[in-house]
Amino acid sequence: MKFEEYQAAYQRKTRLSKKLYTRSQHVFAGGINHNIRFFSPYPFFVQKAIKNCLFDVDGNKYTDYWMGHWALILGHSHRAVSSVSSRQAKSGILFGTANTLSVQLAETIQKLMPRAELMRFSSTGSEATMYSVRLARAATGKRVIAKVIGGWHGFNTTLLQTVNYPFEYDESLGLIQEEEQFVESIPFNDLDRSLKILETRKDDLAGIIIEPVLGAGGCIPATRDYLIGLQEFAKKNSSLFILDEIVTGFRISIHGAMSEYNLEPDLFTLGKIIGGGMPVGLVCGSKEIMSLADPILRDQKYKRCSIGGGTFSANPATMSAGLSTLNYLKSNKQTIYTKLNSLGEQLRKRLTRLFNDSKINVKVTGMGSLFMPHFLGRRDNNKDKVDNALDVATANQKLLHMYHISLMARHNIFFLPGKMGCFSDAHNTNDLERLISATEAIVESGVLN
């Protein structure tokens, strides 16, 4: 079967989405709100989402492995969240004041992640990482932030560098060279080269920010040596080690990836899962550093680090959804994390075997419930190493895209094309079997050859 047939099948079953996309082009730049949510010829438009499924306007039902940018660990519209959210809607979604729920959620997080000595909620992850940079600069009096190539920390201006291939090009029009000079990019999982680069900036190095598992950059776990090496370098040079756990927090384990890797970050960021699906970000850290933001201890604006905040920060709709999610995870942690990690591990193994038995050179990376196949061997002479974002970007992105579109078109299985997938607690082994057999059918159709 040709890829065109898959595309035609997709278009046949998404006629109303096509119309909506035309309407959408008259209100949104490119007909979409978030560039990654676009795929050719047009994305389907979702009307509702229940458990592990998305329902589009044409009545199609897709098994979802995107799960709200990997935020929905309990699945869509989980009763533990929806019941609380319904109740909250009647007693206030935005107080704009101190409130009990925010203290309860923060205390819950603090018990599970003891390095969160003090915190500040924001409304997005991008705000949280921006605040972590400001705090690092305030705490050290230095200016440079190191990030890894392919590291994604949201749309804030400071960290919008070396995110997408080709990494040496600007991420956007409208960025300013004089601002960009204070970010130094280092090669992920290559400690020697990273340390050599860091060495040249160490006198002005405020901090190193890194995701323990490269998320948007291609689902690559950092090696323990790499993370420990960066952490040691930071501590030795009076710079901060900042762990961005927005994707991994409460997903890799209930104590974060930092407990799996046994790390001691000075600051770390959370988001996604801790809001139960509602907008949220959180910057956490040691009392010493976070106290720089204390408006009572530091009663002059230029003596403190001004961090979030914002109108919607600590709003009760987010706080109640997040609290309910974390309480549910806590009460069921054994079952949930065992299941999620087992599904992830099985899938990685079986997908790898399936593709390679069919002589399609694929490596499936991931950790816990996160996974992503990489099609190798066409553009890059049968390489089989996928250690960093460059390896991901130079793998055969077109085949990955075709694989994901084919799953959508004929098998009603949704991955955001080209992106990492994940399991939620709403998935089970039947989903895994369906994904495997759908993949088999696609492989057999010959479209990936």
Added chain:
Amino acid sequence: MKFEEYQAAYQRKTRLSKKLYTRSQHVFAGGINHNIRFFSPYPFFVQKAIKNCLFDVDGNKYTDYWMGHWALILGHSHRAVSSVSSRQAKSGILFGTANTLSVQLAETIQKLMPRAELMRFSSTGSEATMYSVRLARAATGKRVIAKVIGGWHGFNTTLLQTVNYPFEYDESLGLIQEEEQFVESIPFNDLDRSLKILETRKDDLAGIIIEPVLGAGGCIPATRDYLIGLQEFAKKNSSLFILDEIVTGFRISIHGAMSEYNLEPDLFTLGKIIGGGMPVGLVCGSKEIMSLADPILRDQKYKRCSIGGGTFSANPATMSAGLSTLNYLKSNKQTIYTKLNSLGEQLRKRLTRLFNDSKINVKVTGMGSLFMPHFLGRRDNNKDKVDNALDVATANQKLLHMYHISLMARHNIFFLPGKMGCFSDAHNTNDLERLISATEAIVESGVLN
């Protein structure tokens, strides 16, 4: 009566809040998430919010004039929003994909604000203004953004300058001089001096961003001449005129402050009201400029302007709450805006008269349903001009604070101390009369003399 007696009354009735604040100090820097939400000795903790009232953990019920940072134009937990939010909680709060609700909300906004030829939703206002700056730089190829002294556009790093008095000092530790050089601050409502400053930067001027009513800076409407003058200067010099309508959009009128002032901004930002209380931001503008963000027209990252986005952008919880709010405003616009504007105007007049009859030199500023009293004449030799953020900051802030605390302590009326207040559709003339008579009682008690 002495102020100490008011303070004691506040403490007597907020014992549980005091305990919660102690707990809160163990999780949040300064015991608070957002610095402005702190007031001495501790803020009360809200448990629920209905219509025009906040209910705290000690069982106190306050008439609220803060209204979720002025976002809740229909009041807290309005049935038009809460019923939709309850329903949405059961069919998905985060799709992470294209969705129908976002198109409907955007189309509704576009019909009411025709200059929104294309848009992009973000999750906070701070993100929206950050994107507007990036777009202005991308569109013009220039770097400098002018903002007014006292202008508040959120916590993003770019615009965090000259927000609070003393304006010449940094707003925060952790900001970088090399970044700050690309923001030029101009004196609000002083066109001659502003133009002189802009003239010196015009070759590198990407845009001018301004709130039509200085919000956090002290509730001062810009003069029409000032706004028109800035707009003309921008257009003449190939810079963008950016109107920040996050506070004023759908509050000053259903077509924004821009229609009242008859302005033609190249870009404008919305937030607050358009999310119905849920986290939201929006950057809007001409097709020509916004198309810079189109990922299909501009398929290389360095050829387009990368803007929002984010995990939670265009999420159905926000979209449905916002759509329901705007539809309600549309269906009832005559009644609502007439009432809101009338309450605001009456209050400004009566408060002014009341204070001045008692020989307390107060000027009440505002526009539509926004209002704020300024205590003059103590520190500054009976001046009576409040035209900009410097006038606001050098008025007697302590008296304003005491007035607001006294209202809270003895009269169960809540203003965030020192901040602008607003009416919502959940307020009525009884509230106005109560606020007037409470103010009379406070004046009579002698605490403000």
